[in-house]
Amino acid sequence: MSVDIETVKRVARLARIAVDEEEATRMTGELNAILGFVEQLGEVDVTDVEPMTSVIPISMKKRQDEVTDGGKAADIVANAPASEENFFVVPKVVE
Amino acid sequence: MTDSSLTRLTIAQAREKLASREISALELTEAYLSAIEAANEKLNAYVAVTPDKARAMAKACDARIAAGEARALEGIPLGIKDLFATEDVHTQAASHILDGFRPRYESTVTANLWADGAVMLGKLNMDEFAMGSSNETSYYGPVVNPWRAEGDDKPLVPGGSSGGSAAAVAAWLAAGATATDTGGSIRQPAAFTATVGIKPTYGRCSRWGIVAFASSLDQAGPIARDVRDAAILLRSMASVDPKDTTSVDRPVPDYEAAIGQSVKGLRIGIPKEYRVEGMSGEIEALWQKGIEWMREAGAEIVDISLPHTRYALPAYYIVAPAEASSNLARYDGVRYGLRVPGRDIVDMYEKTRAAGFGREVKRRVMIGTYVLSAGYYDAYYLKAQKVRTLIKRDFEEAFAAGVDAILTPATPSAAFGIAEQDMDADPVKMYLNDIFTVTVNMAGLPGIAVPAGLDGRGLPLGLQLIGRPFDEETLFRTAHVIEQAAGRFEPRRWW
Numbered sequence: 001m002s003v004d005i006e007t008v009k010r011v012a013r014l015a016r017i018a019v020d021e022e023e024a025t026r027m028t029g030e031l032n033a034i035l036g037f038v039e040q041l042g043e044v045d046v047t048d049v050e051p052m053t054s055v056i057p058i059s060m061k062k063r064q065d066e067v068t069d070g071g072k073a074a075d076i077v078a079n080a081p082a083s084e085e086n087f088f089v090v091p092k093v094v095e
Numbered sequence: 096m097t098d099s100s101l102t103r104l105t106i107a108q109a110r111e112k113l114a115s116r117e118i119s120a121l122e123l124t125e126a127y128l129s130a131i132e133a134a135n136e137k138l139n140a141y142v143a144v145t146p147d148k149a150r151a152m153a154k155a156c157d158a159r160i161a162a163g164e165a166r167a168l169e170g171i172p173l174g175i176k177d178l179f180a181t182e183d184v185h186t187q188a189a190s191h192i193l194d195g196f197r198p199r200y201e202s203t204v205t206a207n208l209w210a211d212g213a214v215m216l217g218k219l220n221m222d223e224f225a226m227g228s229s230n231e232t233s234y235y236g237p238v239v240n241p242w243r244a245e246g247d248d249k250p251l252v253p254g255g256s257s258g259g260s261a262a263a264v265a266a267w268l269a270a271g272a273t274a275t276d277t278g279g280s281i282r283q284p285a286a287f288t289a290t291v292g293i294k295p296t297y298g299r300c301s302r303w304g305i306v307a308f309a310s311s312l313d314q315a316g317p318i319a320r321d322v323r324d325a326a327i328l329l330r331s332m333a334s335v336d337p338k339d340t341t342s343v344d345r346p347v348p349d350y351e352a353a354i355g356q357s358v359k360g361l362r363i364g365i366p367k368e369y370r371v372e373g374m375s376g377e378i379e380a381l382w383q384k385g386i387e388w389m390r391e392a393g394a395e396i397v398d399i400s401l402p403h404t405r406y407a408l409p410a411y412y413i414v415a416p417a418e419a420s421s422n423l424a425r426y427d428g429v430r431y432g433l434r435v436p437g438r439d440i441v442d443m444y445e446k447t448r449a450a451g452f453g454r455e456v457k458r459r460v461m462i463g464t465y466v467l468s469a470g471y472y473d474a475y476y477l478k479a480q481k482v483r484t485l486i487k488r489d490f491e492e493a494f495a496a497g498v499d500a501i502l503t504p505a506t507p508s509a510a511f512g513i514a515e516q517d518m519d520a521d522p523v524k525m526y527l528n529d530i531f532t533v534t535v536n537m538a539g540l541p542g543i544a545v546p547a548g549l550d551g552r553g554l555p556l557g558l559q560l561i562g563r564p565f566d567e568e569t570l571f572r573t574a575h576v577i578e579q580a581a582g583r584f585e586p587r588r589w590w
Binding site (some may be wrong): 001003008015017034035038050054059072075077079088091 | 431446474
């Protein structure tokens with residue numbers, strides 16, 4: 001399978017990465033090189049093979065459902081580019 | 096002792112001299128800080144140096160030693176890959192998008208090291224988000240390998256993604272370093288710099304507080320000057336951690352005790368599929384030498400087959416980017432790092448990510464997004480995860496047939512020149528660097544790279560040993576045999 005420039009632009013939009021025409025053109029070539037490389041997986045017969053879910057056979061760890069941490073709002077927003085009274089500040093999303 | 100003789104001590108040697116009070120932790124730390132100051136402009140191994148913190152930690156170590164309370168790594172100065180969260184210290188995964196990020200918490204692995212008395216020298220350069228095999232994708236520029244070809248001044252790459260870790264250890268700018276390995280990022284740079292690097296079994300080191308690239312493949316491990324030092328470091332880095340649900344509940348053994356144990360009677364598998372087309376004669380000869388060394392030490396050599404080897408790299412280039420595209424979704428200019436203003440919130444996201452991610456990172460996020468997008472999931476991701484099951488099964492069958500460890504080359508070539516591989520025209524060419532290492536990540540197994548010789552131009556080459564899950568001890572034991580036979584290799588100092 002190969003991708004065209006329109007697909008690349010759509011994928012960039014899904015990935016939330018702005019691309020201009022020149023970058024989209026370049027990425028089309030790069031992505032097709034990678035997709036061409038992975039194409040060889042088509043040779044492998046995977047009939048009745050289960051997909052890998054965990055390399056080490058362990059069951060999911062669980063713990064008591066209780067509050068063990070918290071009260072650190074100031075720490076959480078400490079690295080934010082913009083914050084106010086322990087809220088993250090973003091451009092207006094609701095008109 | 097002079098500064099340069101202090102920095103040339105291995106961790107085991109320094110430990111002894113610190114315990115006998117022949118040297119102090121502060122003296123040792125000062126020697127490393129001076130070495131970094133003199134060399135870093137040329138090698139670019141560190142992206143942030145923390146001298147005040149290092150001195151304060153070293154002084155506390157000296158007090159501990161004086162009180163007879165020395166811990167396993169008391170006073171040992173280490174470099175930390177920029178991927179590990181270190182409280183209030185530069186943690187940016189060598190990416191522009193994490194500009195200014197200083198975590199309010201410490202990763203489990205580094206917390207373990209400090210709890211054992213290690214001293215932090217600073218944060219080490221790496222490929223951006225650990226995506227690369229040459230350390231050229233770093234926002235902070237490439238790391239220069241302390242090794243050069245004989246009679247040639249051309250700067251070489253140290254490998255990647257843990258290029259800063261490998262270069263710092265090889266150039267005596269840290270006694271040891273933390274690193275991470277998703278497809279070969281510990282073992283390939285170790286091979287390029289004549290250092291020892293081990294990627295332990297998936298689940299052995301906690302991933303908590305390590306910037307995530309591909310969560311089902313990422314593992315932390317050390318890069319060190321020799322096999323013993325790697326064993327010492329891994330014992331401190333590894334732990335059982337309730338904060339990482341993939342951390343495995345098994346006690347951490349004393350890896351150092353495995354060193355020097357006989358390999359007599361061990362069965363070493365030689366997989367025929369690693370004899371790849373176009374492999375250089377030098378790599379082939381090195382591999383043969385390794386086989387001879389193991390045989391002379393009393394191991395039994397057996398030919399084995401791992402038939403799905405060639406599919407590991409293409410499967411990796413679906414699984415790793417898919418996981419990366421999910422993990423890197425968090426970099427949106429809201430909670431940390433870079434923000435580029437936009438006309439609305441989506442525009443802000445898109446501009447921030449366009450400016451903050453480098454080309455290789457964007458490429459992988461795009462591939463990952465594509466293979467996970469509606470209509471393609473089964474053809475790519477599901478198929479790759481099925482192939483992964485087959486890759487793991489190959490190893491399981493070899494181990495079930497009585498093989499104790501598998502010996503292979505670590506890399507298909509020695510270090511290459513900076514800007515030599517034209518990544519932009521063909522990214523796949525760079526990806527082929529990981530051809531011998533990536534299978535191990537896909538199967539979750541432990542793998543160690545150990546220096547084994549020099550090529551015709553005087554550049555280091557390494558061998559890799561692959562073990563059963565949680566049998567790192569056999570890797571230290573067998574790698575030590577190779578180290579004893581091959582000898583040690585050090586770069587000629589030019590920096």
